Amino acid sequence: MTTIQNDPVLSERPRRSFYERHEAVILGGTAVLVAIAIWQWAWSAGKISPLFFTGPSAVVKRFIEEWTMGRLKEDLAYSGTNFVIGVGAAILAGVVTGVVIGWYKRLAMIFEPFLTALYSTPRVALIPLILIWFGIGIWSKVFIVFINAFFPVLINTIGGVRSTDRDLLRAARAYCASDWQIFTTIVLPGAVPFILTGVRQAVALGLIGVVVGEMFGGSQGIGYMVNYGGQTFQTDTVFMGVVIIAFAGIVLTWLAERMERHFSRWRPER
């Protein structure tokens, strides 16, 4: 820092104000706060029916109640476990099968019809079948997350492996690289940006899988909580669940994007 301050050329550049540097956050954040304030005002003034809607303070109150006395923590842990196992397995399986199918043309020809059929089917349509196979316990939930998150990783990995730069392959061969060396130094690193795009999509779709899976059968998790709240007209519970899911979605997508950018720092368009 001291060198920058002592440098006459650099210090001449006008320093942007706090507002200029954080304009997006300040404008966006203010808008959200204003919206919540209006909502809270309407709720306090009694202009909102608690049967159909709710207010921010009620959601917060509900959250504190459920967190301290209810089973919110257990539900969160349950959903979190489903998500981590399902998405983790999907990433692992998606990358491995994607690399194999992307690299070996004949395997691609064999498996493509099955993958296309499965990929084109809305995954929700498979849920009754999954319940028959796995029961209503945790493994059916995990599998629903898995099948949601698997395809984006698979498809993107295949694309990444297929787009391997021919010039780089030639250079690697010229330097006597073994097949394994070519795979680890050329094919895999080249596919990483694609794989991470797949992971980002898998995280978003996996979250949908968690919620949807818990709505079908079972009696635990955030999805179940939202569903049950709706059936019993606990509007503030439903809202609380939706807010938690939205928050999880934002945080997870942000993390995935961070990771994507970290691994793409060699790219010219940073």
Place this chain on the structure above:
Amino acid sequence: MIEIERLTKRYYVERDGRQVLALSEVSLTVRDGEFMAIVGPSGCGKTTLLNIVAGLIPYDLGSLSIDGTRIVGPGVDRAVVFQHSSLLPWRTIAGNVRYGMEMQKRFDASTMRERTEYFLKLVGLTGFDKHYPSELSGGMQQRVNLARALAADPAVLLMDEPFAALDAQTREFMQAELLKIWSQARKTVLFITHQINEAVYLADRVAVMSARPGHVKGIFDIPFERPRQLSLKRDPRFLQLEDAIWQLVEETPERIGMARTAS
């Protein structure tokens, strides 16, 4: 020593199964420590010849050996500088210079580090080791490409139109740089180009190839002493030699794509 004897390479045109003779009985000997340039119009098979010598594609007839050993594939005795830099974009400059050595596993880690540093310095890129290729200009990328090849310590350096993608000024500068580097790391060089003037300036001998089928039409000795200055390109003897080579090329109708003077 590279010995190429009656080398023949056929291609089959995918569309109609027609056979194309890419190389027909090409014979060429490159002596140890010699800088040999091959000029010829595009499509004369000069890049095919280089790829065969590199062991990247097979040949059909004839024989090909380096220091008496028959070539059947890529080997640690050769290194290639490609036209497009073909650097790994996710590796730093140091990582790219190390790449060839890493693949060939001939040096231990500390030797690789020393050699990386040494050859980065030789090509004038000290201080750029932590940069990524996308942050470098085309000329600098080709220096990295050259450093990667030299660091692998080959007996033979194969260069496939390494400066063709650069602008005229950078190309001139890189030619001079290459001569300087070559004078320090004396290697046998096989240099492919479509620029006669580049070939005459750099090489000890220039082989002229013509197309359909590709074969060697003639070989010129380049008598100019080293070190050579860029002003040599304006020397009457230089221009005379350039002209003589041009005339041999001109005898063939396939001279499209040849550059007589580009700078």
